[in-house]
Amino acid sequence: MKKWFAENKFRILFGIIIAAVLTAAFFAGTKSEMSEKGVVVSSSEDYHVIVENSSKDDETHISDLSNEETSAEVSEHESKIIEISLPPESSEKVLSSLNEISLEESAPVSFTENTASILAEDESSLEISENENSVETSEESLFVTPESSADKSENIPLPSEISEEMSLGQETENSSCIISIDCSTALKNDKLSSKVKRILPPDGIILAETEVSFEDGASAFEILRKICREKGIHMEFSTIPLTGGAYIEGIANLYEFDCGNLSGWMFSINGEFPSVGCSDVKVSSGDKLAFLYTCNMGDDIGNHFSGN
Amino acid sequence: METGFKMFHPAAQLLFFVSVISVTMFVMHPVITGISFIASVLWILCDGGICALLRNLKFTAVTSAMIIIINPLISHNGMTAITYFPDGNPLTLESVYFGIAAAVMISCTLKWFYSFNRNFTSDKIICLFGRIMPKPALLISMTLGFIEKFKTKMNSVSEVQKIFDCYSGENSLIRRIKSAVRIFSVMIQWSLENSIDTADSMKSRGYGLQKRTAYTLYRFLPRDGFMVAITVVCDLVIIAAVFCGALEYSYYPYFLLDSQGIVTMAAYAVFALLCTAPLIVNILEEIKWKSIRSKI
Structure with missing residues (x-):
């Protein structure tokens, strides 16, 4: 026994050292994870403090309120145009294509109704955003999608897994909200490079107020991802490793920090800016969701810190 | 025995390498990168033969392949979506273009550094910096020798x-x-x-008793002056082309290459001349040598 121990003492020693290192690494890892979670919380609090210090102007707030009013007017116009701008031929075309889809996929009636509403608004919203251009060119000017936008009914086929997932989602979709994407603050900023400015819509409205249907309990991020995919709007996000939350880096090739250090995408629900990420906010039916580009930490889009 | 471009004065060689490497690195114009890549491959082939080229390609191919694969995975900027990743981010054509361009750029920068290393032996370092900073030059050359x-x-x-x-x-x-x-x-x-x-x-042997002097074999001949002049003129033309917008390029958010003017063409030609200057020198010398030998 002694002899065996003497012969193999290096092996035993190595084994013990490796086990000790692994144990230490395991405990250190869990500790750091917990502490990092703590850091996340405290950093978000720090963020609010910074916002509180920087938000002082009230005039901009008023101007933003007036902006909201104008956007409401736009939405009224939109609803009028929906009624007018659907010629009988196109509606017949849409209906026939929808019949084909329902025959192919044997989807329930609610599915076709939802798509019909989406399709109708697709055309009308694009007419709002760029009245001069035709529907297809204005869509392609933002983002050239893999699916050809020549026929609206062909917008539905998608890469295999996702199309399956979405068709499943649409069967149970029973809520709807209104979403809009706006970057008019970026267009007024001098720091925006001319390359990016060229591809943004001239009025800054990337997506006019659009009704979108979703599954109950969907987050604001999921709704944004869905609508961006449907309309062929570019959107890039990154996932935060520990919390699994999504962070919107850029929409329509307009990225964070494109207009200076304090610029980026923010979102509001019914005019209020939640203090959590867009994938942690559950949207309820009838909410008004807006993704807005800020050049000054939310000060220029009405996100003033109230003190709570 | 060194021949051709390697016989030039180290100052001319250093200026050549510095200008070619910096233009390749800072002007990521697709055409410029392509010219630089072809010229670097030809020069290594001419300088070290097929073995050196294969050794270098083996080394750079891995780096390039990694850049080409990884760039579309982490960069989703761009206007043209090819398809979507399972998480919802788009795979864009622009990021693929940029990955290829960056891979070629890095690979040809590595090639130029490789040939710089082959050319720049410690005696050339001593020749260049022996007068200006004798001790660091000695230290560098001793270190390189010690390896x-x-x-x-x-x-x-x-x-x-x-x-x-x-x-x-x-x-x-x-x-x-x-x-x-x-x-x-x-x-x-x-x-x-x-x-x-x-x-x-x-x-x-008396190191440190007196100020150090350096002995070099290299003398600054008229041909070195000619080489330096050509390099400087080429550099100035390229810098002028960059600043007047003739070498405009864009990868994000859309791929753009809308420069077809005469200045652009001149810049391409001048950069091609600059990159292939050592190759031309070597070929001219070879022709001269052949012609002399045939007369005997």
């Missing part, structure tokens, strides 16, 4: 150790670790002893 010496010595020591292992008959892991540790300790002892020897030797 080669260390490699040779390490090979011979490890061969001896291998023979010892063969005699002992045992080939366990611990035995091999012991052998490696022994080689390491031998090398440490040798290098310390070598440095003391070098110091003694330098002192006995």
Whole structure:
């Protein structure tokens, strides 16, 4: 026994050292994870403090309120145009294509109704955003999608897994909200490079107020991802490793920090800016969701810190 | 015996390499990158033969492939979506273009540095910096020399150790670790002893008694002046083209290459001339040599 121990003492020693290192690494890892979670919380609090210090102007707030009013007017116009701008031929075309889809996929009636509403608004919203251009060119000017936008009914086929997932989602979709994407603050900023400015819509409205249907309990991020995919709007996000939350880096090739250090995408629900990420906010039916580009930490889009 | 471009004055060579490498690195114009890539491949082929080219390609191909694969995975900027990743981010054509361009750019920068290393031996460093900063130049050249010496010595020591292992008959892991540790300790002892020897030797020959002078074989001839002038003119033309917007390019958010003017063409031609200057020198010398030999 002694002899065996003497012969193999290096092996035993190595084994013990490796086990000790692994144990230490395991405990250190869990500790750091917990502490990092703590850091996340405290950093978000720090963020609010910074916002509180920087938000002082009230005039901009008023101007933003007036902006909201104008956007409401736009939405009224939109609803009028929906009624007018659907010629009988196109509606017949849409209906026939929808019949084909329902025959192919044997989807329930609610599915076709939802798509019909989406399709109708697709055309009308694009007419709002760029009245001069035709529907297809204005869509392609933002983002050239893999699916050809020549026929609206062909917008539905998608890469295999996702199309399956979405068709499943649409069967149970029973809520709807209104979403809009706006970057008019970026267009007024001098720091925006001319390359990016060229591809943004001239009025800054990337997506006019659009009704979108979703599954109950969907987050604001999921709704944004869905609508961006449907309309062929570019959107890039990154996932935060520990919390699994999504962070919107850029929409329509307009990225964070494109207009200076304090610029980026923010979102509001019914005019209020939640203090959590867009994938942690559950949207309820009838909410008004807006993704807005800020050049000054939310000060220029009405996100003033109230003190709570 | 060095021939062709390698016989030029080190200052002319340094200026050439600095200008080519910096234009390649800072102007990521697709055409410029392509010209630089072709010229670097041809120059390594001319300078070191097919073996050197293959060794270099083996080294750079891995880096390039990694960049080409990874860039579309982490960068989703761009207007043209090819398809979507499962998480919802788009795979864009622009990011693929940018990945290819960056891979080619880095690979040809590495090629130019590789040929710079082959060309720039320690005597050229001493020639260039021996007057201006004698001690750092000496230090650099001694360090570069020491690396080669260390490699040779390490090979011979490890061969001896291998023979010892063969005699002992045992080939366990611990035995091999012991052998490696022994080689390491031998090398440490040798290098310390070598440095003391070098110091003694330098002192006995009078190092540090007077200001250091450097001896070089290289003289600045008219052809070196011509080479420097050509390089400077090419650099100025390219810099002017960049600043007047003739070499405009864009990868994000859309791929753009809308420069077809005469200035752009001139810039392409001038950069091609600059990159292939050593190749032209070598070919001209070869032709001269052939023509002289045929007369005999």
